[in-house]
Amino acid sequence: MTDAAPAIFVALEASALGSAIRQSSWLYMAANIGHILSLAVFAAGIAIIDVRMAGFLAATAPGEVLRIFRNVALAGFAGLLVTGSILFTAEASHVIVNPVFQLKLALIALGLLNVTWFEYFTAPKLRKVKPLKRLPIEARRAGIASIVIWLLVAACGRTIAYF
Numbered sequence: 001m002t003d004a005a006p007a008i009f010v011a012l013e014a015s016a017l018g019s020a021i022r023q024s025s026w027l028y029m030a031a032n033i034g035h036i037l038s039l040a041v042f043a044a045g046i047a048i049i050d051v052r053m054a055g056f057l058a059a060t061a062p063g064e065v066l067r068i069f070r071n072v073a074l075a076g077f078a079g080l081l082v083t084g085s086i087l088f089t090a091e092a093s094h095v096i097v098n099p100v101f102q103l104k105l106a107l108i109a110l111g112l113l114n115v116t117w118f119e120y121f122t123a124p125k126l127r128k129v130k131p132l133k134r135l136p137i138e139a140r141r142a143g144i145a146s147i148v149i150w151l152l153v154a155a156c157g158r159t160i161a162y163f
Contacts, residue, residue, distance in 0.1 A: 005093035013092040021090040031086035038083055039154065042076025045069045046150055053118075053143025055135060062135060063127040100163045104156035111149040118142040 012018060021027050051057055052065045088095055095101045122138045129135065 004097050006096070009092040009096045012089055013094075015089070018089050018092065021086060027086070028090055031083045034079060035083035035087060038076050038079025039157075040076070042073055042080055043150070043154070045071075045073030045076055046146060049073065050143040050146045050150075053135065053139045054147065055140055055143075058133075059131050061131050062129050062139070066123060066126065095160065098160055098163050100156050100160045104153055104160065107149055107153045107156060111146065111153060114142060114145050114149060118146075 021031070046069075048057075048069045049065055052060060052062055057065070118139075122136065122142055125136060126139060
């Protein structure tokens with residue numbers, strides 16, 4: 001445990017749940033694999049939406065892309081939350097003081113802010129847009145920003161172990 005970590009994270013790591021995760025011969029490994037699989041599902045859903053919003057795949061109606069792949073992205077994100085929470089609990093006091101993990105959390109917040117803004121202000125304008133029609137500039141901006149943000153989140157996730 002890290003003394004520099006706030007007491008709540010030290011307590012979380014030292015809890016019965018934190019100990020059980022670390023002592024289990026399969027739970028941490030299963031959560032790690034689940035995190036990677038959830039990332040693949042999330043990335044697939046987000047990538048298709050973002051690529052369409054950025055102006056590609058123009059032969060598809062943007063409303064249909066959103067309707068179908070939003071659920072894929074949500075399922076992947078839910079899996080990431082569950083498995084990430086397990087991984088975090090096992091090493092909370094170490095991870096919370098890691099600057100790359102802190103950057104990852106900030107980027108996730110930025111990504112969720114982008115999604116929220118998009119869902120409330122841009123997506124309603126896209127529901128009836130026909131295939132091959134040019135999308136509003138705000139849809140393109142949101143799609144490109146999302147691609148960049150989520151790639152940075154993934155890069156941070158893979159880099160945490162090195163700091």
